[in-house]
Amino acid sequence: MRVCRYRRLQGVCALLLCVSVVLHLLVALLVLSLYCPPCGPLQSSVSQPQPNLTSADGTRTTSTDTGHPVGRGKQEVREGVADLSKLEALFSHPLYHLHAPPSPDEDWLLRVRSKGTAEQNAEQWLSDSKEGFDPIDWNTSTDTHPPWLRFHLGISRWQLYQHRDSNLPALLEQMATNRIVSAVQKTGGTQLKLLMTFPNYGQALFKPMKQKRLEETNVNLYYFSDFERHNAEIAAFHLDRILGFRRVPPVVGRLINIIKEVKDVTTDHKLARTFFNSPVGNSCFYGQCSYYCSTEHAVCGRPHALEGSLAAMLPDLSLAPRRSWKNPWRRSYSRSKLALWEKTPTYCNAVKKTPPYDRGTRLVDLIDMTILDFLQSNMDRHHYETFEVFGNNTFLIQWDNGRAFGRYSKDEPSILTPLVQCCRIRRSTLLRLRLLTLPEYHLSDMMRASLSQDPLAAVAPVLAEPHLSALDRRLATVLQTVQSCLLQHPQHSDVIYDDIPDYQG
Numbered sequence: 001m002r003v004c005r006y007r008r009l010q011g012v013c014a015l016l017l018c019v020s021v022v023l024h025l026l027v028a029l030l031v032l033s034l035y036c037p038p039c040g041p042l043q044s045s046v047s048q049p050q051p052n053l054t055s056a057d058g059t060r061t062t063s064t065d066t067g068h069p070v071g072r073g074k075q076e077v078r079e080g081v082a083d084l085s086k087l088e089a090l091f092s093h094p095l096y097h098l099h100a101p102p103s104p105d106e107d108w109l110l111r112v113r114s115k116g117t118a119e120q121n122a123e124q125w126l127s128d129s130k131e132g133f134d135p136i137d138w139n140t141s142t143d144t145h146p147p148w149l150r151f152h153l154g155i156s157r158w159q160l161y162q163h164r165d166s167n168l169p170a171l172l173e174q175m176a177t178n179r180i181v182s183a184v185q186k187t188g189g190t191q192l193k194l195l196m197t198f199p200n201y202g203q204a205l206f207k208p209m210k211q212k213r214l215e216e217t218n219v220n221l222y223y224f225s226d227f228e229r230h231n232a233e234i235a236a237f238h239l240d241r242i243l244g245f246r247r248v249p250p251v252v253g254r255l256i257n258i259i260k261e262v263k264d265v266t267t268d269h270k271l272a273r274t275f276f277n278s279p280v281g282n283s284c285f286y287g288q289c290s291y292y293c294s295t296e297h298a299v300c301g302r303p304h305a306l307e308g309s310l311a312a313m314l315p316d317l318s319l320a321p322r323r324s325w326k327n328p329w330r331r332s333y334s335r336s337k338l339a340l341w342e343k344t345p346t347y348c349n350a351v352k353k354t355p356p357y358d359r360g361t362r363l364v365d366l367i368d369m370t371i372l373d374f375l376q377s378n379m380d381r382h383h384y385e386t387f388e389v390f391g392n393n394t395f396l397i398q399w400d401n402g403r404a405f406g407r408y409s410k411d412e413p414s415i416l417t418p419l420v421q422c423c424r425i426r427r428s429t430l431l432r433l434r435l436l437t438l439p440e441y442h443l444s445d446m447m448r449a450s451l452s453q454d455p456l457a458a459v460a461p462v463l464a465e466p467h468l469s470a471l472d473r474r475l476a477t478v479l480q481t482v483q484s485c486l487l488q489h490p491q492h493s494d495v496i497y498d499d500i501p502d503y504q505g
Helices: 002-035 074-091 115-120 147-153 168-177 230-242 258-263 347-352 362-376 413-422 427-435 443-451 465-488
Strands: 182-185 194-197 203-208 251-257 283-285 305-312 322-326 383-387
Touching (some): 074 443, 168 305, 203 230, 258 283, 347 413
Antiparallel strands (some): 182 194
């Protein structure tokens, strides 16, 4: 009797369980029918992982797989493509193809040695410690050379690199992406900078981010106390290239990891002792230098990522000695004294009688440098350098532009003093400046397009829009100054040095 009752109870429980399962399935089907979207083409909901970076303006941006920051509309993307096409059209203009190819014997800075000599001297390229470096397999063929060596071998009497230099993109790519095997503090100078080495023995000078993009130089600071800005170094390289000078060493932006790419690889014990964590957990360091090397002015990541510029190093002084020249229009670097040129309107007359400005192209070379500095508002051009092997008949190396682009709301007319006092300018320079005022080649548009190709443009524009607008304004000032000179001198040849007599444009 008890056994029969137990079996009936088991049957009832099994039936109830089946009913419960059926009810749950019905409820699930009902929910799916109510909330399931209509059938259509499948779209992947998985996107490529992108770095979430904090821009220098304090905003957070991400980038899509096209490289444009999220939030930019299709119209802005199309405008960017159009600007790049305008930049390409500018570089295809005849005014950018005026330099004749240098002769192989006299006008190259360096030459590849014969095969036998190269094998005998291969050890000069080896590091004291081969750990972390690539094996050397170079010969007399340029195809075997790393980009930095091809850059060195491409330096000529007239420019650092050719206008259509096929090696330039590879060099910038190397500095922007190659693994860093060593980072030590660069000696000399007033502010913090690091010498970074890559596995192929190439080196670059790193300047860290000090200011936000839109932040202007404090009006109470003297020019010699200003910060050095990483984006100024990047922008100066692009501006120099757009002006057709090609006298600023190639520079590229990079986001580095302070711990993995500096602290963990440095052999500089003095630098290593300056690392610390900020109260909010960011990695910081400050190094040793004359200005702004203290815990109060430390360079900090977010928490480890740090923006900076990397400039290609020139050949070692043992291979290509350089001569340093004091700029005749050097500032006094004093809070109370004026330089002689600031008190003497006829100062240029004395300069013209002084070697090397009394012959050749040195004076108009210096005027070119003056125009570059005025456009970027750089008051810190106290010296410049040349390669000794070329004597006085060569270009001026226009590096160290970190104090440029400090202010966009005010121009500094005193930078143009050499042009005002000397009233002398190259014809090729003048024609390119006029070209950059045309609607299809506005200097600000060309700079915006060129800078958009830098890796840091994915974080934030390298130059804020007010800086780009200031370039157009300052370019107009330069051309007005030249026009005033032409009105003062009835003989235009007294003002315009015709370096392109065969050009009929």
